Amino acid sequence: MNRWNLPDLGVGVGLRTVHFAHILREHPAVDWFEVLSENFMQMGGRPMYVLDQVAERYPVALHGVSLSIGSTEPLDEGYLRQLKGLARRTRATWVSDHLCWTGVLGRNTHDLLPMPYTEEALRHVVSRVRQVSDYLERPLVLENPSSYVEFADSTMPEWEFLARMAEDANCALLLDVNNVYVSAFNHSFDPNVYVDALPADRVVQYHLAGHTHRGTHIIDTHSDHAVHPVWELYARSCRRTGNVATLYEWDENIPAFDVLLAEANKARAFRVESGAAARVPAAAAR
């Protein structure tokens, strides 16, 4: 159990526009939905109507891409105000974003750009996480990014940065095991070392997804089924954290809802049962 007693929401999927009609009509048997925060801010039309309906029926967590917690720009107060309002309106179980920066000089690249893992960056991020958590009146949940560059300035590995950040800022972690796999290939580290190094009692959510292997590097595209090593990594981490809310992300070439849900439900086979060690069933692996 995590240190905040945040609930294990079970296995969920992301709420995406292409599935709106299906979800409202069929009320599919999914444990919870993750909602991309920015897609519902400043929106008064059908998206908000759908979200209200979904939040009535299912647990919801907010997941953002524009908090830009690592940016040297000041935090956007207007953004935080709207985020807090959306969290209240949807009764979100928690609010998450990424360990990254998205822009400076007033510009938003809408990319999750990587941080250098330095003492300066750590102090900067910890200070901002505390500000955001105080404002939101709940522990912020931060996700490990996938990345394609490493900075020469970095003085510690990403997993050490995350662990120290979580401890110093008292925040929770969203562990994206696909991101760990992607970055491990791109930066030639052992993904097992990564997941074993994170503080298990701070992990409140998992992300699973597919990616695109380009030979020389892997891009985190959320465009496919998850590969077998990602499921193995998930199972390994579940043995440390116990059962934690798990979410399958699919954002490109989004399939029919039933296909998405079937992929997400594979996670059930890997979750820990009555304290028994999780294993990787061959049938679930591709």
Added chain:
Amino acid sequence: MSLPLERLQRWMQSVVVHPGTVEDAVADPSVEADVPKDRVGEVILPSAHLAPLERLEIYHAMYPLRMEEALASDYTALKHFLGDQGFFRLVEGYVQAHPSRSFTLNPLGRHLPEYLAGAHVKKRAFCQDLARLERAIAEVFEDEERPALDEQAIAAVPAEAWEHARLRTIPAFRLLALRYPASAYLDSVNDEAHRHPEVKRQDGWVAVYRRGYAVYRHDLGRAAHDLLTDLVAGRTVGEAVAAAMRRRGRARPQADDLFRWFRQWAAAGMFASVELP
């Protein structure tokens, strides 16, 4: 080469959003002010397979694709008309002039209709009309939902009060005067057969609005458009009608038009309220 976080982020962003190649980006004098191009290897490490510049290129290449994807979702018909390459070139120039400064990509395309006035695209005036129409559709999709004025509320207004009444439209409502058949072109893009209208000068007027979470277009004549424009501007029903009857030619409604229009517009749910003096 050790960089403070602020300088590192400024440099990396300048490279990522640069309109040229990644080689052009790191050699740009404004970018080199933070990191000389021959020292990039001291900032970005190589991977087992890629050199530092090749790793940066991953972010640099994804930036315009992400912008294009966001704009294409709002400007489907414009992209269809310009073709993939033509639209991508337009986006590359546009995001340099109007980069995203919002936490969401939704408003990214709001300046595209004006930007097109100076852009090098075929049939530029038609493109502007098409972009204005698609922008209006995107905006009303997101606007606040407000219940429409119902028949009972309209019937409750005493006949003698209408002259001084002001009709307020729902927030999700836009009026457009077009010089080209943009609305017909949009229909033809949505139609599988793609039987496009000829792109030649042809005035048209259209109301774009949302009702029941669906977006509608209502073709108008010049007289109806001008009357609605006056109502949207806050003139009383009496003032707007009097102004309409003073117009000449196509801009002047026929005597029996007015009652029919008001009934159609109210039934379509274009009005949110009626204010009485």
